[in-house]
Amino acid sequence: MAKNLLIVESPAKAKTIEGYLGKDFTVKSSYGHIRDLVKSEDAIDIANNFKQKYEVPADKKQVVSELKKLAKEAEMVWLASDEDREGEAISWHLYDTLNLKEDRTKRIVFHEITKPAILRAIENPRQINYNLVNAQQARRVLDRLVGFELSPVLWKKVKPSLSAGRVQSVAVRLIVEREREINKFQSEAAFKIVAIFGKGKEAFKAELPERFAKQEDAEKFLQDCVGADFTVASLETKPAKRSPAAPFTTSTLQQEASRKLGYSVSRTMSLAQRLYESGYITYMRTDSVNLSDVALAAAASEINSAYGEKYHQQRKYKTKSANAQEAHEAIRPTYFDRHSIDGDNAEKRLYDLIWKRAIASQMSEAQFEKTTAKISISTRNEQLTANGEVMKFDGFLKVYLESSDEEDENQQDGDNTMLPPLSKGQVLNLQELTATERFSRPPARYTEASLVKKLEELGIGRPSTYAPTISTIQNRGYVVKEDREGKQRNFRVLTLKNGSISKEEKTENTGAERGKLFPTDIGAVVNDFLVQYFKGIVDFNFTASVEKQFDEIAQGMKEWTDMIRKFYDPFHKEVEKTIETADKARGERELGTHPESGKKVSVRIGRYGPFVQIGENDDEDKPAYASLRTGQSIETISLEEALELFKLPKKVGVYEDKEMTVAIGKFGPYIRHNSAFYSLPKGTDPLDVSEQLAIEIIEEKRKKDAEKLIKVFDEDAEVKILNGRWGPYIEYGKQNIKIPKGKDPLTLTFDEVKALAGEAGKEPKKGGKKFVKKK
């Protein structure tokens, strides 16, 4: 039995370290926290100085009992959890739970998993820092108190099962407020002037820095340019440079993987986890941009041998975020000379991104020569500007270019172009001059990754929680990630060519979105409720201000119970007051009156989501109801759109003695007939479907289904074999079952099919929970 037991947080880390330390050390992992507050109400004894009640969760019992056993046998236990608030608390929980003894326990820390760093740590043990532990307890207790007092308020005032918390509620607020900014945004049009001079290879573009708000001014400008002289008025050449970005942290990795590879935040994290467990990269949940000395040296030697010494430039980056805890290194390849890895395509691409970013971070800057030419117009006072850029030395750009969030349209056609040789006073030959109507753009909706970026800037959330937070706000129904179709918009283009001006109207698609975060109505209502009654909690600075106090606790300058008391008492009062006085929040909005009946038309949130109501609840004839459709919201729906909803579902006729009804569902418009669904062909207006057309659609679908059918097993046709997109499969009630390799679908017997259904272990899904009245 080894004399020493060393405990870290992550099992992959434990493996690596065991290799560094040899036989005298057993290295084990705690798998993160081993204890948490109990789930029940009495987790925190508020009257008794917020005394906490902890328990070892079921899935950690085994880890704890193994560690207990090993600790008993070891001469010395080394607590090597991360050097941050949570890590210190993990060490203390271990100390307490494993019943460790002070003289046989040492606390050590390292920020990088390299042999020298580990050995140095072992040479410099210390004690558990209880100030830091207290800061963690304050954090934990505050989050529990906020979450478990606010959520029940929402259950009472909005809807059951909702949630609120220090982090998620701010994330939702950001999305709700951004959506409102976009909705109230008034786009302004202006004409942008672009000139093309010269021909063929010598051709280049110049722009007018100003834009014209009115078409007549743009037209006047083009008029004036007919037959005008264009002369190079000035020519300026300046050197410019660009420096590489810091190596990845969790948040920047998520952003770049989203922009460059199109990965969702959770996909990036699970791929990174696999790379980490395979030993290809360092730890992927980090807020540090720091590289170890070992890594700096390895990167240097790799760059020198692969690209030459002039491409190397050692750089040490400093974090920009105020509450970074920097317990780990930046995310980097474990070995810089490993240019590619074994793995699936997605893993390879992510590794490639990490490798390039880390290597580039240690490379020299790229050098450019930027040329600006100003071009005067004989008939006008304004000057056109042409920009050219020539790369003199590629530096880090040899391997990596960071992408940006803003798709700036000026950037795309203006920069990175070369100008032909020009001289001052040179007269230019105008090929074409255009005035194109351009529109100012609303702020961009958040993607998962840009939301993470924003949260990090606000100091809200941690590397380990960005991905789960994004899932939570979607799971609660506050936010949806969606594509939305854009709208057609006309814009005008005036062109001066060969001495004459032509006008044209073109169309473009605008406002189309892919994979963006949209608030739902329930998200908006919950947000407004929290902003109204708990402004302090959903304030963007709330986390920053409590973090400051946690820091003071960590430095021993503040008592954690005092801090929590000062927060809790007034907060709890607000909670009680709100429960007592606040009205139920339903986000109700009146749209106007029904043009025929004169009844009130309103929208609000109901048990099953947002809906329109025509008439009052206590009217003699019952009100009519209709649910809102995907993409519609309480806040933006118009009276006309609301009334449209009542035109469907619509009975369009009878076929085979059964009614056909047209309606709009989750997947678009459809015909319902005899409890079967038939999608309408694209482009068909659901209000315009005749009996004849409906019958055609149904017969067409049946014909196609019949072609797919291979074999029917029972009379009700609930079990059959079909030809699917990827080959034959069994339809077993509502479940689809794959036919195993080597089985011929034509010779399968009913018993074999039943066995397959059983093997798959697929019981029909049970319906939602139902309330059973107690007798």
Place this chain on the structure above:
DNA sequence: CAGTGAGCGAGCTTCCGCTTGACTT
């Protein structure tokens, strides 16, 4: 892929941060 939409009834829900697998498609 329906239509539903009051309050009542009983007993549920919920936080943030630190870690991985065990699940299904």
